[in-house]
Amino acid sequence: MAAPVTYAAASDARNSATAASQARKLATAAKHAFEFRALTDASMFDLLREGLAMKRSSELSLSQLTMAANAPMFTKASMVDGRPEVGILPTGQVVGVIDELPTVSELVARTVSEAEATLARLAG
Numbered sequence: 001m002a003a004p005v006t007y008a009a010a011s012d013a014r015n016s017a018t019a020a021s022q023a024r025k026l027a028t029a030a031k032h033a034f035e036f037r038a039l040t041d042a043s044m045f046d047l048l049r050e051g052l053a054m055k056r057s058s059e060l061s062l063s064q065l066t067m068a069a070n071a072p073m074f075t076k077a078s079m080v081d082g083r084p085e086v087g088i089l090p091t092g093q094v095v096g097v098i099d100e101l102p103t104v105s106e107l108v109a110r111t112v113s114e115a116e117a118t119l120a121r122l123a124g
Contacts, residue, residue, distance in 0.1 A: 022062065022063065025062075025063060025066040025067075026066060028066075028070060029066045029069045029070055032069065032070050032072070032073040033047050033069065035073055036072050036073060039076075051065065051069060054068065071088065074088040075088055
């Protein structure tokens with residue numbers, strides 16, 4: 001069984017990718033674009049058009065755009081290939097439905113209360 005990947009190790013992998021030179025980032029993004037194209041049957045023209053549209057419609061730097069372009073391959077590495085140390089795990093999809101930010105104390109108290117209510121209901 002593989003050793004668990006720590007948050008620090010995953011962060012180090014992402015940080016080293018972020019710190020790479022622009023040329024290396026562009027080369028990595030191009031490599032991943034070809035891999036992504038093969039997985040999706042998208043044309044290079046379509047991928048370039050989408051990338052340019054993303055650049056025009058956002059204030060992303062070239063570095064940020066490159067990381068965004070690599071996101072599908074990083075996600076595939078972690079979720080499909082089982083390599084979280086070199087990939088990213090998707091997060092943030094539910095941010096729009098979070099409507100409260102309880103303190104830890106409030107959250108623990110609520111969890112205990114719900115557990116006690118569930119146990120009482122099941123017992124009786």
